[in-house]
Amino acid sequence: MKITIIFPARDVEMGKSMVPVMPLAPTLLAALTPDEHQITLVDMFYGDKVDYDTDYDLVAITVRTPLAVTAYSIADQFVAKGKSVILGGPHIYAFPNEAKQHATAIAVGEAEELWPQILKDFQADSLKDYYVCGPYDTKSLNGSVYHQKNRPSLKNIPMMRRDLLPRERYMMDSIFTTRGCPNSCRFCPVTPIFGPQIRHRPIDEVVAEINTLRKRYFNVDDSVFGHPQIVDRPQENQYYFDLYNELAALRPKRLWAGAGGLSAVNYKDGRKIIELAAESGLCSIAAGLESISGSGQKQSGGWRKLHFTSSDTFELQTLKENIRIIQDLGIEIMGFFIVGWDEDTLDTYQRTLGFCDEMKVIPFILTLTPMPGSQIYEEYLKEGRIINDLPWNHYGGESIVFKHPKMDAKEMYEENTRVLHEGFSMGRILSRTLHTFRNRPSPGVGMSSFFTQLGMRKSFRNQFKQKQDQIS
Numbered sequence: 001m002k003i004t005i006i007f008p009a010r011d012v013e014m015g016k017s018m019v020p021v022m023p024l025a026p027t028l029l030a031a032l033t034p035d036e037h038q039i040t041l042v043d044m045f046y047g048d049k050v051d052y053d054t055d056y057d058l059v060a061i062t063v064r065t066p067l068a069v070t071a072y073s074i075a076d077q078f079v080a081k082g083k084s085v086i087l088g089g090p091h092i093y094a095f096p097n098e099a100k101q102h103a104t105a106i107a108v109g110e111a112e113e114l115w116p117q118i119l120k121d122f123q124a125d126s127l128k129d130y131y132v133c134g135p136y137d138t139k140s141l142n143g144s145v146y147h148q149k150n151r152p153s154l155k156n157i158p159m160m161r162r163d164l165l166p167r168e169r170y171m172m173d174s175i176f177t178t179r180g181c182p183n184s185c186r187f188c189p190v191t192p193i194f195g196p197q198i199r200h201r202p203i204d205e206v207v208a209e210i211n212t213l214r215k216r217y218f219n220v221d222d223s224v225f226g227h228p229q230i231v232d233r234p235q236e237n238q239y240y241f242d243l244y245n246e247l248a249a250l251r252p253k254r255l256w257a258g259a260g261g262l263s264a265v266n267y268k269d270g271r272k273i274i275e276l277a278a279e280s281g282l283c284s285i286a287a288g289l290e291s292i293s294g295s296g297q298k299q300s301g302g303w304r305k306l307h308f309t310s311s312d313t314f315e316l317q318t319l320k321e322n323i324r325i326i327q328d329l330g331i332e333i334m335g336f337f338i339v340g341w342d343e344d345t346l347d348t349y350q351r352t353l354g355f356c357d358e359m360k361v362i363p364f365i366l367t368l369t370p371m372p373g374s375q376i377y378e379e380y381l382k383e384g385r386i387i388n389d390l391p392w393n394h395y396g397g398e399s400i401v402f403k404h405p406k407m408d409a410k411e412m413y414e415e416n417t418r419v420l421h422e423g424f425s426m427g428r429i430l431s432r433t434l435h436t437f438r439n440r441p442s443p444g445v446g447m448s449s450f451f452t453q454l455g456m457r458k459s460f461r462n463q464f465k466q467k468q469d470q471i472s
Contacts, residue, residue: 001037001057001123005029008061008070009044010393019452020046021218022162022170025062025089030161032115041164044070052077058122063089063099065372066396075102084127086118091392093193094372096130097142109133110179110194112152121146134195151194154179154201159209172257173217177206177243181222185288186301187338189373190222198227200239207246210254216448219258223305224282225273226264237269240276247280255444260285260331262322263307274329283445284332284452286364292316292355295343301375316355323359330440332432332449335361340368340412342405349419356423360435362453363423366397367416424457 005026026041033039040056042048059078063071068091075085079102087099088107096106105127107114114131121127129143133152138145162173180198184191210217226236247254260277264270290302297303298311306322308314323333335356339348349365356363370377370386372395380386385403394401400409422428432453437446 001119002040002055003033003037003058003060004040004042004051004054004056006042006050006059006061006071006074007045008063008067008074010067010070010396019172019448019455020170021172022165022167022174024160024174024176024220027160027162027164027174028157029060029062029111029115030164031158032111033119034116037119039161039164041161043165046169050074052081056083058084058086058119060086060088061103063087063091065091065094065392066394067091068095068099068392070393072099072102079104084122088114090189090193091372093136093189094377097140100129100143105129105131107131107133108136109148110152112154112157113148114146117146117148134193151179151199154199155205157201157205159212167214171216173213174220175206175209175213175217176220177201177224178221182227183222183305184301184375185290185305186299186375187290187368187370189371192373198236203239203243203246206243207250210247211250213254215252215254217254217256219256221258223261223264224258224277224285225260225270227261227305237273240273241269244273244276244280248276253281255281255283255448257284258282258286260287260326261305261307262287262289262319262326263305265322265325266307271325274326274331278329278331282331283440283442283448284334285326286334286336288336289319289361290336290338291341291344292319292337292352293341293343293348296338296341296348299341299343300338320359323361327360327435327439330442330445332436332439332445333359333361334364335359337363337365338368339365339416340402340404340407344404345406346411346415349415353419353423357428360432362432362456363420364456365416365419365423367400367412368402369395369397369399370402371395420460424453424460429453429457 007023007026023043030039030041042050061071061075075087078085084104086105086107087103092099092106093108096108100106110133113133118131128146130141130145132138132145132147135149138147178198178200179194181190182196226240264274290300291297294311294314297314303311303314326333337352352365353363370380380402387401390401400412433446433450436449
């Protein structure tokens with residue numbers, strides 16, 4: 001059977017000029033496919049084209065919200081040719097019935113349990129309309145349903161099929177070690193999709209796979225330091241102790257990056273975990289800081305992952321101290337901030353940049369995009385604050401998709417554009433790179449920091465230029 005697995009992209013993507021990272025979803029899906037099938041992977045993000053003329057038996061497409069318009073168009077063209085199309089991914093979780101209008105079958109949830117069943121049913125000519133894995137309500141689904149109510153174990157997952165993509169075009173491989181997030185941030189759908197309980201891959205399987213990777217990789221886990229809410233479970237911390245000790249012993253040692261919660265500084269054994277992670281090669285984290293104000297922390301729910309007991313106890317000084325501790329261990333921080341909470345004003349953009357300047361944090365400052373599947377999206381939808389009739393490709397971070405009580409969309413867009421241009425001036429990039437190099441005097445780390453920031457500078461400017469061209 002001929003199968004193509006497609007990772008769609010728009011013409012201009014914010015991350016396209018950054019450090020190229022091999023996508024996880026299509027390589028994982030390919031790994032779950034029995035060897036007797038012929039598989040083609042298409043990564044449109046880095047230039048692959050969809051071949052509509054090859055006689056594929058089955059087409060699988062991963063759908064993220066900003067790419068839903070593109071994904072649906074691809075699916076429609078294959079369906080028109082009489083091909084069977086499977087749609088899965090985070091957007092499908094929020095809108096399965098919408099997606100079903102464009103596909104033969106829909107996959108909601110994680111692939112480990114669903115994909116083998118989909119292939120089995122397809123070959124038996126008994127494909128269901130919906131395949132669901134996880135404790136989700138299926139009553140609203142309009143058609144036949146296969147439902148596996150438990151989320152999958154992460155044991156015995158085969159190694160990603162990285163051989164099906166040209167590895168030389170990616171500077172970093174990707175891997176995961178855990179799934180799940182207990183934080184329940186109100187703007188984020190990760191907790192409802194993957195659940196609040198943390199599931200771990202066996203350490204020996206993770207280490208064996210990392211030993212096949214090249215000299216740089218990205219860990220896509222929600223937090224590579226664990227979570228403060230579950231430190232009363234000794235096995236949680238022990239997992240990271242054992243994992244990072246094993247990775248530190250690998251030769252050659254790899255440099256790696258991932259998402260990390262600053263709260264690890266404050267909880268039991270957290271600093272030791274950070275130290276071990278740095279020893280194992282961790283040199284950069286993407287940290288969801290969300291807001292520099294207590295009101296922003298309250299509305300976002302981000303205070304939980306920063307280890308404050310409530311949004312009322314949020315202190316900017318504590319955040320600064322945590323940042324310095326992690327940076328002193330030689331770990332660069334890319335700070336993700338959201339502006340657009342109800343108490344924010346236009347000045348919040350500049351004050352957030354000022355905070356990043358002071359702390360030498362790479363400023364990823366974006367206006368709020370309420371993502372489908374999140375609490376914020378559902379609340380704003382009920383309140384009439386979601387701007388109607390905007391296609392899903394406006395949900396990529398470069399458009400304003402909701403109504404703010406104090407700022408209009410044009411003001412927010414223009415100020416966000418200005419701040420990001422200013423934040424990625426060459427002087428600021430060099431200053432942050434030098435700060436990183438001083439904390440970790442490694443040419444590889446310094447070069448990675450510099451070129452990653454150059455890529456971000458190019459990506460932001462390309463995306464905003466495209467938006468201006470559309471407006472004019």
